Amino acid sequence: MEVNYENGLNLKATELRLGLPGSDEPERQTTLRPNKRTLSEISCSGMTDDGNDDRRQSAPPAKAQVVGWPPIRSYRKNCLQAKKDEVEGGAVRYVKVSVDGAAYLRKIDLKAYRSYPELLKALEKMFELTIGEYSEREGYNGSEYAPTYEDKDGDWMLVGDVLWEMFISSCKRLRIMKGSEARGMGCV
Amino acid sequence: MESSELKRSKDSVNSCESARRSSFPDEVLERVLSLLKSHRDRSSVSLVCKDWYNAERWSRTHVFIGNCYSVSPEIVARRFPRIRSVTLKGKPRFSDFNLVPENWGADIHAWLVVFAAEYPFLEELRLKRMAISDESLEFLAVSFPNFKALSLLSCDGFSTNGLAAIATHCKNLTELDIQENGIDDIGGSWLSCFPESFTTLEVLNFANLTSDINFDALEKLVGRCKSMRVLKLNRSVSLEQLQRLLVNAPQLAELGTGLFSQELTIREYEELESALSNCKNMHTLSGLWDATGIYLPALYLACTHLTFLNLSYAALQSVELAKLLAHCPQLKRLWVLDTVEDKGLEAVGLNCPLLEELRVFPADPFDDEIVHGVTEAGFVAVSFGCPRLHYVLYFCRQMTNAAVATIVQNCPDFTHFRLCIMNPGQPDYLTNEPMDEAFGAVVRTCTKLQRLSVSGLLTDLTFEYIGRYAKNLETLSVAFAGRSDWGMQCVLGGCPKLRKLEIRDCPFGNAALLSGLEKYESMRSLWMSACNVTMNGCRLLAREMPWLNVEVMKEDGSDDSQADKVYVYRSIAGPRRDAPPSVLTL
Numbered sequence A: 001m002e003v004n005y006e007n008g009l010n011l012k013a014t015e016l017r018l019g020l021p022g023s024d025e026p027e028r029q030t031t032l033r034p035n036k037r038t039l040s041e042i043s044c045s046g047m048t049d050d051g052n053d054d055r056r057q058s059a060p061p062a063k064a065q066v067v068g069w070p071p072i073r074s075y076r077k078n079c080l081q082a083k084k085d086e087v088e089g090g091a092v093r094y095v096k097v098s099v100d101g102a103a104y105l106r107k108i109d110l111k112a113y114r115s116y117p118e119l120l121k122a123l124e125k126m127f128e129l130t131i132g133e134y135s136e137r138e139g140y141n142g143s144e145y146a147p148t149y150e151d152k153d154g155d156w157m158l159v160g161d162v163l164w165e166m167f168i169s170s171c172k173r174l175r176i177m178k179g180s181e182a183r184g185m186g187c188v
Numbered sequence B: 001m002e003s004s005e006l007k008r009s010k011d012s013v014n015s016c017e018s019a020r021r022s023s024f025p026d027e028v029l030e031r032v033l034s035l036l037k038s039h040r041d042r043s044s045v046s047l048v049c050k051d052w053y054n055a056e057r058w059s060r061t062h063v064f065i066g067n068c069y070s071v072s073p074e075i076v077a078r079r080f081p082r083i084r085s086v087t088l089k090g091k092p093r094f095s096d097f098n099l100v101p102e103n104w105g106a107d108i109h110a111w112l113v114v115f116a117a118e119y120p121f122l123e124e125l126r127l128k129r130m131a132i133s134d135e136s137l138e139f140l141a142v143s144f145p146n147f148k149a150l151s152l153l154s155c156d157g158f159s160t161n162g163l164a165a166i167a168t169h170c171k172n173l174t175e176l177d178i179q180e181n182g183i184d185d186i187g188g189s190w191l192s193c194f195p196e197s198f199t200t201l202e203v204l205n206f207a208n209l210t211s212d213i214n215f216d217a218l219e220k221l222v223g224r225c226k227s228m229r230v231l232k233l234n235r236s237v238s239l240e241q242l243q244r245l246l247v248n249a250p251q252l253a254e255l256g257t258g259l260f261s262q263e264l265t266i267r268e269y270e271e272l273e274s275a276l277s278n279c280k281n282m283h284t285l286s287g288l289w290d291a292t293g294i295y296l297p298a299l300y301l302a303c304t305h306l307t308f309l310n311l312s313y314a315a316l317q318s319v320e321l322a323k324l325l326a327h328c329p330q331l332k333r334l335w336v337l338d339t340v341e342d343k344g345l346e347a348v349g350l351n352c353p354l355l356e357e358l359r360v361f362p363a364d365p366f367d368d369e370i371v372h373g374v375t376e377a378g379f380v381a382v383s384f385g386c387p388r389l390h391y392v393l394y395f396c397r398q399m400t401n402a403a404v405a406t407i408v409q410n411c412p413d414f415t416h417f418r419l420c421i422m423n424p425g426q427p428d429y430l431t432n433e434p435m436d437e438a439f440g441a442v443v444r445t446c447t448k449l450q451r452l453s454v455s456g457l458l459t460d461l462t463f464e465y466i467g468r469y470a471k472n473l474e475t476l477s478v479a480f481a482g483r484s485d486w487g488m489q490c491v492l493g494g495c496p497k498l499r500k501l502e503i504r505d506c507p508f509g510n511a512a513l514l515s516g517l518e519k520y521e522s523m524r525s526l527w528m529s530a531c532n533v534t535m536n537g538c539r540l541l542a543r544e545m546p547w548l549n550v551e552v553m554k555e556d557g558s559d560d561s562q563a564d565k566v567y568v569y570r571s572i573a574g575p576r577r578d579a580p581p582s583v584l585t586l
Helices: A008-014 A040-045 A074-085 A116-127 A164-170 B003-014 B017-021 B026-033 B039-046 B050-059 B073-079 B093-097 B109-118 B134-143 B160-169 B189-193 B215-224 B239-247 B266-277 B296-303 B318-325 B338-351 B376-385 B401-410 B436-445 B460-469 B485-493 B510-514 B535-544
Strands: A094-099 A106-109 A145-151 A156-158 A171-178 B062-065 B085-089 B124-128 B149-153 B156-159 B175-179 B182-184 B203-205 B230-232 B254-256 B284-286 B308-310 B333-337 B357-361 B391-396 B416-421 B451-453 B475-479 B500-504 B525-529 B548-553 B565-570 B583-585
Touching: A094 A116, A106 A116, A116 A171, A164 A171, B026 B050, B039 B050, B039 B062, B073 B109, B085 B109, B093 B500, B093 B525, B109 B134, B134 B156, B134 B160, B156 B160, B160 B175, B160 B189, B189 B215, B215 B239, B239 B266, B266 B296, B284 B296, B296 B318, B318 B338, B333 B338, B338 B357, B338 B376, B376 B391, B376 B401, B401 B436, B436 B451, B436 B460, B460 B485, B485 B500, B485 B510, B510 B535, B535 B548
Parallel strands: A094 A171, B062 B085, B085 B124, B124 B149, B149 B175, B156 B182, B175 B203, B203 B230, B230 B254, B254 B284, B284 B308, B308 B333, B333 B357, B357 B391, B391 B416, B416 B451, B451 B475, B475 B500, B500 B525
Antiparallel strands: A094 A106, A145 A156, A145 A171, B525 B565, B548 B565, B548 B583
């Protein structure tokens, strides 16, 4: 399978983000992985292209980290930080979920679910969309939306490709793509 | 007392002995005044006449000092000879947000030394934003044999060793309340320092601490302190341990749980549920770290009489909150995280008609991607269902003028309105206009307003409104707002009851600063940081007003003429002598 996964720099030029340039996105690697379905399409198409830009114009401009703002007491800040650091092997496993076309992200706790069907059902309910059935050969072809995730190597995978336990431990964030874009993912 | 009687008592002071006999005897006056608890009433009383001043100072047992540098411990001791309880506040509030240098001051030790000499029978010490070392805690523990209550809120400089000293030496301790401090948590053996014979503890709050504690020692302590009514545990205490504690302390009125997440068997769950529901006096519940929907139902039966529920460390979803609130009909105060979203707040409006206070904290305040929290819709929903709401702290990412107008129409009794639109200078997201009209509506409608925090895109108009209408306002917090000096001038020229004004990142300069010359003497303090005030402006202020301390904190690398951070406060103790090099006293 061809990997035309671009280096991080090009990504940032075309991607629609709200953070400041240079903030926190990790360098992505171009690696060939057998048995991994890679999402070549994501790198070129950007986050959203379906014209829901009216929501963007009322979204606040990119902001720098200001000292002491928002006014959260240090104690509470430290508690929040401790929670984030607890993710590895902890009792909770929060990941961000973005949906193409939605202005806001959400967070879910992966450990609250015990299997793929449970997770997918919850995502369908949360975002009010249909994801459809997964098949190993064809992925989510035929559905309006396809759930993908970024694993700890920085690769984007289709949800369902690996065993549930491995998914839980390696998933860093979820992105629910429009089905048309996901079609770019070839079969194994 | 009637003014004619006052006059009579005043006149009687000046007349001869026989006339004195018919005036109000001192002992009776002292006895009557000893019933006065409010320190503001007592201040008023002390101004009536010399007799009353003396009677008041001899009968006062509790002193409240809102700014530790406004007075010296010697002056306090000279005026009030019979103090048994002291409340002291130190650093400016913006130190909570790292805007005050580390070693700024507010050290308690000098006070303790004077108290040890003048108030050997001191019983209570309540500190907020003070620096306190382990040595000071040890000194405290051994200097006051009658010591009963220690409360430390947002303090720093001490470790668990200091707590060990308190536990070891304070034989009559009834209260140990350690909240939100910068504490060096070395370990949990301090709990074992309470002697086996010790049984008087009524309040124990160590939720602040992160390390494991000696559970065995805790269990025994709780078991033998039969009068314990407040117990707030830290994260290290598990659900199973909680159950064991509760079985021996069903009389608890306030409970802070430990971690609310653990694998429990059905039997263990039922035991927990039973232990919780047996706490018939419980009116306050907090802790609940990492609580998820699975075990929250164990709380349902215990929530019937709950008046204060603090869920601000539990990232609940809307459905979980709704289910819980259905069991909390008596709730008056609720603190939540914005993970509950607007739907969760709708549930608040539906289930909690008696609600008076709501605080919504952000779960992801520093995330540069927008994570869904609460919006204006949630706040509006609460206002429709909770007409008694008078205290709100609300962190959100979007707000409209119309929504705020609706909110205050529904809840006109606000005394504390703290709205934080998290992106600085953000306008009404629907109309793109400034948020002036929102706060205009607040100050016009809420005549009882005492405390206001503003945010969003604001012009000077907001401050015109505040100056004109906020007649009872005592505390005002402003950030990233205003257009010119005029804004601040309006506030200083209006707001007759203003006591605390804290401003950051606003275009207010010397003209604004100096327009408040007379005002500052009737205020506790003024804070201005990252504004347009210069050193010359501050020097002028210091020169004109000898009863004010004007302190400037310089940042590294800033222009010499700029006064980066200014802290102005009235004081009868003169300029302080313990300021670090980064703080200039003018």
